[in-house]
Amino acid sequence: MKARILYRNDVLKIVDLLRQRGYEVIAPFRERGRDTFFDPVTDQNRDRIQIHLPNPYYPPKRYVFPPIERLLKIERSNGDLRIEPTYDVQKRAIFGIRSCDVAGIYHLDRFYLGRDFPDIYYQKHRNNLFLVNVACTDPELDIGEECFCMCTDTGPAARDHFDLQLMDLADEFMAVAGTAAGEALFASPIFRKVSAEHVARRRAILEDVRKRFKPSTTSWFSAAIQAVSRGEIPEETWDAIGNRCLECGGCTYVCPACTCFTVTDRPADPNGVERLRIWDSCALSGFTRMAGGFNPRRAVHDRRNRRFFRKLAHYFIERELSMACVGCGRCAAVCHGDIGMPSVVEIIRHSVERSKEA
Amino acid sequence: MNLSAIEHVVPATGIPEIVDNVYLPKVAVLDRVVSEIHEVKTFFWHFEDSVEQRAFKRFRPGQFAQVSLFGVGEFPTSLPPSPTEDDTFFTVRQVGSCTSALHQLKPGDKFAVRGPYGNGFPMEDYRGKNLVFVAGGIGLIPLRSAIVYALANRDHFERIQIFHGAKTPNELMYAPKLLEWERMPGVECHVTVDRPNNDRAAGEWTGNVGVVGSLFKKEGVKVPVENSIAFVCGPPIMFRFVIQDLLGMGFQEHNIVSTLERYMKCGVGKCGHCCIGVAYVCVDGPVFTYEQIKKLGEDI
Numbered sequence: 001m002k003a004r005i006l007y008r009n010d011v012l013k014i015v016d017l018l019r020q021r022g023y024e025v026i027a028p029f030r031e032r033g034r035d036t037f038f039d040p041v042t043d044q045n046r047d048r049i050q051i052h053l054p055n056p057y058y059p060p061k062r063y064v065f066p067p068i069e070r071l072l073k074i075e076r077s078n079g080d081l082r083i084e085p086t087y088d089v090q091k092r093a094i095f096g097i098r099s100c101d102v103a104g105i106y107h108l109d110r111f112y113l114g115r116d117f118p119d120i121y122y123q124k125h126r127n128n129l130f131l132v133n134v135a136c137t138d139p140e141l142d143i144g145e146e147c148f149c150m151c152t153d154t155g156p157a158a159r160d161h162f163d164l165q166l167m168d169l170a171d172e173f174m175a176v177a178g179t180a181a182g183e184a185l186f187a188s189p190i191f192r193k194v195s196a197e198h199v200a201r202r203r204a205i206l207e208d209v210r211k212r213f214k215p216s217t218t219s220w221f222s223a224a225i226q227a228v229s230r231g232e233i234p235e236e237t238w239d240a241i242g243n244r245c246l247e248c249g250g251c252t253y254v255c256p257a258c259t260c261f262t263v264t265d266r267p268a269d270p271n272g273v274e275r276l277r278i279w280d281s282c283a284l285s286g287f288t289r290m291a292g293g294f295n296p297r298r299a300v301h302d303r304r305n306r307r308f309f310r311k312l313a314h315y316f317i318e319r320e321l322s323m324a325c326v327g328c329g330r331c332a333a334v335c336h337g338d339i340g341m342p343s344v345v346e347i348i349r350h351s352v353e354r355s356k357e358a
Numbered sequence: 359m360n361l362s363a364i365e366h367v368v369p370a371t372g373i374p375e376i377v378d379n380v381y382l383p384k385v386a387v388l389d390r391v392v393s394e395i396h397e398v399k400t401f402f403w404h405f406e407d408s409v410e411q412r413a414f415k416r417f418r419p420g421q422f423a424q425v426s427l428f429g430v431g432e433f434p435t436s437l438p439p440s441p442t443e444d445d446t447f448f449t450v451r452q453v454g455s456c457t458s459a460l461h462q463l464k465p466g467d468k469f470a471v472r473g474p475y476g477n478g479f480p481m482e483d484y485r486g487k488n489l490v491f492v493a494g495g496i497g498l499i500p501l502r503s504a505i506v507y508a509l510a511n512r513d514h515f516e517r518i519q520i521f522h523g524a525k526t527p528n529e530l531m532y533a534p535k536l537l538e539w540e541r542m543p544g545v546e547c548h549v550t551v552d553r554p555n556n557d558r559a560a561g562e563w564t565g566n567v568g569v570v571g572s573l574f575k576k577e578g579v580k581v582p583v584e585n586s587i588a589f590v591c592g593p594p595i596m597f598r599f600v601i602q603d604l605l606g607m608g609f610q611e612h613n614i615v616s617t618l619e620r621y622m623k624c625g626v627g628k629c630g631h632c633c634i635g636v637a638y639v640c641v642d643g644p645v646f647t648y649e650q651i652k653k654l655g656e657d658i
Binding site for chain 1: 373374375377378379380381382383384385426428429430431432433453454455456457466467468469470619620621623624626627628629630631632633634636641
């Protein structure tokens with residue numbers, strides 16, 4: 001991978017370069033308090049882009065997998081049906097995407113494109129996407145209470161699947177190209193050669209930032225995967241987790257690696273219909289209910305545990321060659337019942353330890 | 359059949375350049391409608407495009423298709439015809455909004471279909487075996503394809519038995535076909551009803567009365583257990599009792615197959631609704647052995 005150095009003042013010029021090349025650039029912004037979000041960059045808000053900030057609760061997943069997306073347009077006339085797929089082919093760049101969310105998009109790549117029946121809507125978004133990852137180096141701003149990318153091996157600096165990665169070296173930034181498209185940006189004069197001193201500084205910063213994470217029980221993550229995959233979790237433990245679920249679906253909507261959707265038709269134009277896909281959540285009771293009312297999944301526990309099983313069972317990790325949890329900690333931040341992934345790993349740890357003592 | 363899905367995985371990490379639209383259904387025309395039993399009708403149809411029609415006809419028994427009624431939605435339905443037959447059709451009970459919309463259609467009306475999807479029954483693996491079909495009520499719909507296929511390739515299989523049970527004589531599925539099978543040489547077809555009708559049209563019921571499992575013990579019936587595959591399909595309660603009967607007779611769990619139904623939106627392993635345990639019913643199923651079904655850990 002090729003690397004370059006640029007001055008701190010030049011960092012946002014990368015956004016300008018991308019906009020000149022026809023990309024709609026999405027970047028992180030901050031309002032009052034913890035209110036952070038990704039938004040399209042305009043001439044007006046360009047200078048307010050934040051390099052360091054708490055990761056927005058809504059992941060940038062929606063730029064490759066929108067919450068509501070039209071799949072088809074159907075026109076009816078004289079008894080005939082005309083079915084036309086509609087695609088979003090806007091070139092987009094996400095500037096300032098965190099390493100966990102880069103892993104999230106890679107998981108979506110694996111899920112939607114890595115198997116039989118690749119998903120063309122996702123593929124069109126993804127082929128037009130450019131990722132500028134910013135490594136998390138500011139212990140105050142970048143690293144939150146819930147972050148556990150150290151346990152999922154997805155951060156604080158992504159190793160691949162970005163086009164360009166930026167790391168803050170104080171007065172300068174180091175840029176690393178992950179793809180040919182990323183490397184092509186180095187033609188701009190804002191990028192300078194890297195010295196051995198820069199490389200050493202990068203290494204030292206990363207080493208230091210790795211010590212700034214909350215010492216957390218999520219270090220038990222891989223053991224939890226083992227226990228779930230072997231079916232060693234007692235029913236009572238799954239029940240205890242399920243009892244705390246309020247069925248709001250929040251965890252699935254903030255998850256950068258959740259993939260489920262429903263499909264619905266709605267009227268459009270005088271004689272038309274459009275078919276949409278909409279994010280869905282396995283936490284909701286109607287998720288598996290069939291016409292006629294039969295629901296093979298019982299109550300909340302089956303549903304709640306479904307999500308953790310889906311994310312932690314080795315079978316699915318092998319199936320997608322990627323894991324459906326990237327350590328962003330958003331589920332922990334939004335869950336009213338405190339059963340985000342770190343808590344679930346903790347509950348599993350206690351449960352397995354208890355059963356071993358018994 | 360192997361539940362491990364690793365063989366589907368494309369190891370390359372790149373983004374494919376060209377991808378077919380798996381969500382795009384093709385326009386189909388309704389030819390005629392035949393009423394089967396109460397609220398269940400068979401819809402004969404063909405694709406508007408003859409190329410699509412030929413491509414679709416390569417389906418295997420036990421696969422399914424997604425049917426679109428635009429403005430209402432899309433639903434998965436099994437494919438009752440055998441690929442050895444000329445007609446393409448669905449047999450559908452009116453139960454939700456999409457199936458009700460299908461029931462409203464008139465010959466000549468257009469809707470849309472995509473598929474076929476799913477694994478289907480591995481009929482090639484069953485060559486040289488006895489086939490025992492056990493269907494309760496509309497459970498005969500998904501089994502019809504395999505039965506007709508087996509009878510069209512009669513010399514590939516040893517004994518072929520069909521057991522069908524319904525609530526009443528009026529509820530017997532594919533009644534003309536059942537009569538045909540009952541008279542056909544080379545196939546043993548046994549039919550039973552839970553209660554004989556006392557109502558007018560059906561006339562006097564002279565056949566067997568009792569649950570479908572009662573047919574196994576009927577005089578003159580001998581279900582082969584060695585070298586046999588049992589296909590079981592029907593409502594949950596029937597499924598549980600028939601499985602007990604078969605296991606009691608000595609059937610091994612991996613020699614009992616069924617096809618599962620789940621709420622599905624995509625049919626291609628993406629929407630997540632039909633995922634039970636480690637299996638996506640749409641791509642890993644809908645056909646599973648009882649050995650696999652037991653491990654999936656959900657109500658059937």
